Amino acid sequence: MLDFAVYSITIIAVWSILALSLNIQFGMTGLVNFGQILPFALGAYAAGIAASLGYPWWIGALAGLIAAPLIALLVIMPAQRLAQDYWALITLGAAEIFRLTVLNTPALTGGADGLIVPRIIDPVLAMTVAVAVLIVTFLLAQRISSSPYGRMLRVVREDEILASTLGRSPIRYQASVSVIAWMMAAAAGVTYAHITGYVAPSSFTVTETFIIWTAVILGGPGRNIGVIFGAAIIQLLGVSSRFIAQWIDLPPDLIANLRLASFGLVLVLMFLYRPQGLIPEAKQVHDAERD
Amino acid sequence: MLSATDITLSFGGFMALRGVTIEAKPGTVTGLIGPNGSGKSTLLNVIGGVYVPDSGELTLGNLPLPIGRPDKVAQAGIGRTFQVPRLAHRLTVFQNMLAGERDHCGERIADLLLRPGKVKAQEKQASKRATAMLERLGLGHKANDYAGSLSGGQQKLLTMGMLLMSDPAALLLDEPAAGVNPVLIEQQVALLKALRDEGRIIILIEHNMEMIANVCDHVFVLDGGQVIAEGTPAEIRGNETVIRSYLGQPANS
Numbered sequence: 317m318l319d320f321a322v323y324s325i326t327i328i329a330v331w332s333i334l335a336l337s338l339n340i341q342f343g344m345t346g347l348v349n350f351g352q353i354l355p356f357a358l359g360a361y362a363a364g365i366a367a368s369l370g371y372p373w374w375i376g377a378l379a380g381l382i383a384a385p386l387i388a389l390l391v392i393m394p395a396q397r398l399a400q401d402y403w404a405l406i407t408l409g410a411a412e413i414f415r416l417t418v419l420n421t422p423a424l425t426g427g428a429d430g431l432i433v434p435r436i437i438d439p440v441l442a443m444t445v446a447v448a449v450l451i452v453t454f455l456l457a458q459r460i461s462s463s464p465y466g467r468m469l470r471v472v473r474e475d476e477i478l479a480s481t482l483g484r485s486p487i488r489y490q491a492s493v494s495v496i497a498w499m500m501a502a503a504a505g506v507t508y509a510h511i512t513g514y515v516a517p518s519s520f521t522v523t524e525t526f527i528i529w530t531a532v533i534l535g536g537p538g539r540n541i542g543v544i545f546g547a548a549i550i551q552l553l554g555v556s557s558r559f560i561a562q563w564i565d566l567p568p569d570l571i572a573n574l575r576l577a578s579f580g581l582v583l584v585l586m587f588l589y590r591p592q593g594l595i596p597e598a599k600q601v602h603d604a605e606r607d
Numbered sequence: 608m609l610s611a612t613d614i615t616l617s618f619g620g621f622m623a624l625r626g627v628t629i630e631a632k633p634g635t636v637t638g639l640i641g642p643n644g645s646g647k648s649t650l651l652n653v654i655g656g657v658y659v660p661d662s663g664e665l666t667l668g669n670l671p672l673p674i675g676r677p678d679k680v681a682q683a684g685i686g687r688t689f690q691v692p693r694l695a696h697r698l699t700v701f702q703n704m705l706a707g708e709r710d711h712c713g714e715r716i717a718d719l720l721l722r723p724g725k726v727k728a729q730e731k732q733a734s735k736r737a738t739a740m741l742e743r744l745g746l747g748h749k750a751n752d753y754a755g756s757l758s759g760g761q762q763k764l765l766t767m768g769m770l771l772m773s774d775p776a777a778l779l780l781d782e783p784a785a786g787v788n789p790v791l792i793e794q795q796v797a798l799l800k801a802l803r804d805e806g807r808i809i810i811l812i813e814h815n816m817e818m819i820a821n822v823c824d825h826v827f828v829l830d831g832g833q834v835i836a837e838g839t840p841a842e843i844r845g846n847e848t849v850i851r852s853y854l855g856q857p858a859n860s
Contacts, residue, residue, distance in 0.1 A: 459720065464705065464713030464730060467698070471706045474695035481655070481693070483681035483709055483773065492716065601751045602701040602734065 322439045328548045329446035333504035335531040335543040336457045337497040343537035346473030348404040351411030355384040355498035357520035359505020364431035364515040377506045384502035385495040418517045435513025442511045457540045530579045536593025609808045614663035623649045625832040636809045638819045641829035647812045655687040656680035686770030687779040692762040696755030704737035707772030760787035777808035784815045
């Protein structure tokens with residue numbers, strides 16, 4: 317039972333980092349990124365490729381944290397002059413291009429077989445590392461949320477033309493927040509690679525992006541603690557469905573599909589009945605007494 | 608002096624502006640009137656950088672204004688409001704005001720992480736000015752309400768307040784009185800006169816002729832993308848061409 321708790325916390329921590337990274341892009345800034353699994357994959361593969369070439373772990377981590385923001389800028393450059401809807405298509409496409417490239421370059425990435433990464437053997441240590449990365453990410457996301465920068469991100473979310481009439485260039489905010497968010501997701505990817513000890517393209521499909529989205533929509537777009545809560549619920553639902561599979565006699569792939577269907581149901585219900593999420597974005601109340 | 612010289616703009620085959628020239632002096636209110644579709648808002652959009660004109664020049668003081676870059680125009684000291692007020696609806700009135708603060712070090716990641724004291728100091732300073740401005744606009748009691756919950760008239764006042772946070776040299780106002788109750792209109796007129804007396808350039812699009820007569824020093828009348836008349840409000844009121852463009856030809860002519 318303790319092993320199970322340690323495993324669950326580790327997984328929840330990794331997915332919470334991803335949820336936070338999507339939250340500062342979508343929840344705060346309104347960027348519809350349908351390829352948030354891409355920076356996660358970049359981090360994981362940076363760790364994997366560095367390991368396969370015989371470099372120490374921190375070279376892989378550094379490579380992931382440098383590659384992700386660069387690719388972020390490359391991906392959003394064509395989106396600069398496009399409407400919001402196109403962000404979704406471009407990011408979705410970029411993530412798929414990367415996954416398919418990995419599948420077709422076995423010499424470097426191991427192709428469909430994937431790569432072996434040195435694994436953190438002790439589960440408690442793995443959990444500690446994941447939670448530590450989560451804490452750093454959370455503090456950064458909180459600092460952004462409560463700052464003048466976060467306020468301007470929300471102005472961009474509400475109305476880009478308003479932001480420009482206030483003398484700001486919206487794309488600069490969209491680009492900078494993407495860079496930060498992609499670095500967060502890359503950090504999650506590096507951590508994930510060293511926890512599982514293995515990276516393969518099947519871990520980075522559109523479905524995974526969809527799971528991050530479900531966590532954010534469920535928890536509360538724009539609210540950091542909310543999306544962590546959302547990620548926890550979604551991951552616990554996922555883990556517990558494996559137990560259910562043991563009790564009731566259904567084929568495992570059916571259970572896996574039912575799990576995804578239940579996430580879809582969560583999304584639909586939230587959009588219909590509680591679009592602000594379980595823990596909605598907080599109102600920033602100004603106290604004139606403290607000035 | 609803010610001047611737009613010989614501005615031409617066409618959308619496909621439609622000539623929205625045909626060589627429009629206007630000037631607005633500091634410490635005066637300049638009115639733009641004309642029937643719907645005459646090109647008033649289009650002209651404001653050209654000055655504000657939303658549209659790129661086919662030809663023409665824009666200058667503020669002696670400097671050319673950036674063309675087609677709303678953010679650069681705003682940085683040059685020109686504030687602009689819209690017919691339908693643009694606000695961050697899901698932020699409070701106070702947060703909207705603070706968003707008007709220009710060059711906030713708290714919007715730079717490096718300062719945010721490395722110099723929290725500096726960020727806090729500027730935020731505090733901006734808060735004081737926002738509080739004072741909200742009191743001046745009569746919105747002090749609404750500071751912590753969501754901007755989206757304000758009435759239409761209050762929203763228009765708030766958008767003006769956000770612009771004034773950056774102390775702009777010029778204000779472009781698109782129908783500030785439309786759909787606003789008479790009490791708030793009086794408040795707006797008083798505010799406009801005070802802003803004029805501070806030496807700002809104010810360009811005003813308005814259909815409310817009482818307000819035009821009340822606050823404008825000079826009026827340009829647009830019709831079909833051209834300036835058809837200009838002068839003081841009293842001169843304009845008696846101008847035959849203007850009466851015809853607003854009311855149509857007399858039946859017996």
